Amino acid sequence: MAPDRDLTGLMIGTEDLTVGYNGVPLISDIAMSAARGEIITLIGPNGSGKTTILKTIARQLAPIAGTVMIEGRDIRALSGKQVATQMAVVLTERIRPDLMTCYEFVSAGRYPYTGSFGLLTDKDREVVSAALELVNASEISERYVSEISDGQYQRLLIARAVCQEPEIIVLDEPTSFLDIKHKKELLEILSGMSKTKGVSVIMSLHEIDLAERISDRIVCVKGDRIAAYGTPDEIFTGSTIPDLYGIDSGSYDALLGKLELSAPEGRMRCFVIGGNGTGIPFYRELQKKGIPFAAGILMPNDIDVSVASPLAGKLICTDLFMPADDALRHEAEELIDTMDIVAVCGCPEGEYNRVNGELERYARSAGKTIVRSLEELREELA
Amino acid sequence: MTGRIKTEGNRDALRRSMVFLSFVLLLIAAAVWNIRSGSVNISLKETLEILSGHGDSESTAYNVIWKIRLPRIMLSAILGGALSLSGFLIQTFFRNPVAGPFVLGISSGAKMFLAIATIAVSGLFADMPVSAAVAASFAGSVMSMLVVILFTGKVRSMSSLLVIGMMISYICSAVTDLLINFANDSDIVNLTHWSMGSFSAASWQSVRISALIIIPAFFAVLASSKQMEAYSLGEGYAGSLGVDTGRLRVLLVLLTGVLSASVAAFAGPVSFVGIAVPHICRMLLKTEKPILMIPATFLCGAVFCMLCDLAARMLFSPTELSISTVTSAVGAPIVIWLMLTRRNRNGS
Numbered sequence: 159m160a161p162d163r164d165l166t167g168l169m170i171g172t173e174d175l176t177v178g179y180n181g182v183p184l185i186s187d188i189a190m191s192a193a194r195g196e197i198i199t200l201i202g203p204n205g206s207g208k209t210t211i212l213k214t215i216a217r218q219l220a221p222i223a224g225t226v227m228i229e230g231r232d233i234r235a236l237s238g239k240q241v242a243t244q245m246a247v248v249l250t251e252r253i254r255p256d257l258m259t260c261y262e263f264v265s266a267g268r269y270p271y272t273g274s275f276g277l278l279t280d281k282d283r284e285v286v287s288a289a290l291e292l293v294n295a296s297e298i299s300e301r302y303v304s305e306i307s308d309g310q311y312q313r314l315l316i317a318r319a320v321c322q323e324p325e326i327i328v329l330d331e332p333t334s335f336l337d338i339k340h341k342k343e344l345l346e347i348l349s350g351m352s353k354t355k356g357v358s359v360i361m362s363l364h365e366i367d368l369a370e371r372i373s374d375r376i377v378c379v380k381g382d383r384i385a386a387y388g389t390p391d392e393i394f395t396g397s398t399i400p401d402l403y404g405i406d407s408g409s410y411d412a413l414l415g416k417l418e419l420s421a422p423e424g425r426m427r428c429f430v431i432g433g434n435g436t437g438i439p440f441y442r443e444l445q446k447k448g449i450p451f452a453a454g455i456l457m458p459n460d461i462d463v464s465v466a467s468p469l470a471g472k473l474i475c476t477d478l479f480m481p482a483d484d485a486l487r488h489e490a491e492e493l494i495d496t497m498d499i500v501a502v503c504g505c506p507e508g509e510y511n512r513v514n515g516e517l518e519r520y521a522r523s524a525g526k527t528i529v530r531s532l533e534e535l536r537e538e539l540a
Numbered sequence: 541m542t543g544r545i546k547t548e549g550n551r552d553a554l555r556r557s558m559v560f561l562s563f564v565l566l567l568i569a570a571a572v573w574n575i576r577s578g579s580v581n582i583s584l585k586e587t588l589e590i591l592s593g594h595g596d597s598e599s600t601a602y603n604v605i606w607k608i609r610l611p612r613i614m615l616s617a618i619l620g621g622a623l624s625l626s627g628f629l630i631q632t633f634f635r636n637p638v639a640g641p642f643v644l645g646i647s648s649g650a651k652m653f654l655a656i657a658t659i660a661v662s663g664l665f666a667d668m669p670v671s672a673a674v675a676a677s678f679a680g681s682v683m684s685m686l687v688v689i690l691f692t693g694k695v696r697s698m699s700s701l702l703v704i705g706m707m708i709s710y711i712c713s714a715v716t717d718l719l720i721n722f723a724n725d726s727d728i729v730n731l732t733h734w735s736m737g738s739f740s741a742a743s744w745q746s747v748r749i750s751a752l753i754i755i756p757a758f759f760a761v762l763a764s765s766k767q768m769e770a771y772s773l774g775e776g777y778a779g780s781l782g783v784d785t786g787r788l789r790v791l792l793v794l795l796t797g798v799l800s801a802s803v804a805a806f807a808g809p810v811s812f813v814g815i816a817v818p819h820i821c822r823m824l825l826k827t828e829k830p831i832l833m834i835p836a837t838f839l840c841g842a843v844f845c846m847l848c849d850l851a852a853r854m855l856f857s858p859t860e861l862s863i864s865t866v867t868s869a870v871g872a873p874i875v876i877w878l879m880l881t882r883r884n885r886n887g888s
Binding site for chain 2: 213216217218237238239241242245246247249251252253255256257258262263266269270272274275276277322
């Protein structure tokens, strides 16, 4: 695959790249590129070769074919020092030396700039302090690296990379081991660096939802090939993501980037009358208990639909912005006839969902058990 | 903020200067104490006179100091430094705090060659000269080291290299044991004596030769301290900083080998110094920075071995203990104590 754009003017790119170990090709025809300040994210299943690609870009693995280019020059033609001043690498090799302070750890990033004995100049110290400041780690600078939390350590790795004053940062799953707060902080730091300093970022992420939000381009790596490459809006549409991970396309919502567990199977026992999000906790509860259910009557753009659609055995929807007609009501009544329980979730009634009040009355007259809260549902199911 | 970092930095610098200063003072004290102690008691005044060249060159005291004690002090200092430094290199290299300089099979290689020399070849000579024994054990150490270097480029992980070193060690021991089966009792005594380690064979010539090997090796280690620091943060990471990790690996094994081979050749496999001294220095300096640790371990090792040799000579005088008896007896409890105090610090 030829590069999608001319690599000469770009920060980093690959051309007909084939990566693999010991001469055995793993993934061929890799073409991706980042202009100054762009963020490229590699996504894909575990073991699909994301790390192999990143290691090849970071020059830790020799390419089997093709080239990695930095500013239009083959990376193999550059010296180790030249590459080190342009590209910082944060891979999954996580070593925490004893008796090394966070400050010393971060200052290792000055390596390409210091003299033969690695002594820091005032300029180096300024850069190190600024890097610690950037990742909010100044207050831990005198603590030992072996004593800090995973979140703090991850931030130090970023600070160490920043110290290298790179134009490109390569990161392998920088958000692993972090809680959501620290994930957010870390990605905001990266995104800030790309915007304000024009640093290009190439990384792999497990969190596809975050990948969609932060990236300029997404590379879908699928074991033996690049399944897709493009902007997030090109990738997060249709069945690209479900296909990449080999999951049922019904359970993944490309628009919201939301993954649901599989729907329970068997005879449906509960009809859920929800709407405006009120049904969601009921759907989830039934899914967790493994009880198949039906849901309705909803408008197709109701937030409930995004959960009911993958989880419900049967979902009755109106046409967009239309109230339910008699045929639809009849279908719902017939469905309720086959159920044991009807859950009424408390969605306020208005012009367009009057039918749901009628359905509730129908269920009561048909002698169905009505539940109005999660507690009642749990009791009934117990 | 920056101000606070600076004061902390100053406190560290003060601590480190104090540590180095005390090492130097201890070195001088150990040398003075060593030179005066022995079966012949020499007063401080006479010692100073003799050292400054004013003493009677025909007197016993003069000869004892110049021909016996001074070379022995120098040798124990140089070899002690070399041994500790090679221990530090090995621990950095393998990221294993209990690795010692002889894990690469170096002492076993030396012993095997010595066994070959004393048992198989000694039949040809009436009595094997000391220089031949030194040459044999040095050759054996270097051979083991070369085998390890051969594998250094081939294995992925450092721990497999550690295993290879240990296996080489077993093979050499097996060959040595085989030879011992066919040996005379007197040869075995020599071999046993060697394997316990001693600085008693010190002479000006051995001081000169070992200094010629060890001092350049010391500076070579110092010159690669920046790469070593990067290497200690991970091989892949060091590579991304522009370190040629393949070359560095070979260089480190080579330097470790040369340093510990010199020790094995001139004093036998002195145990425990290589493990204990780097730990002592780490705890005192509170850092792993190679640029500080390299001179510190060398100095501390020199002091440690001089004091241990003094103990070996004097404790049960006139019977002289083997150096390993003292170094192990002193070194092991120190390491245990250091580990315990460190655990407490981390726990609090």
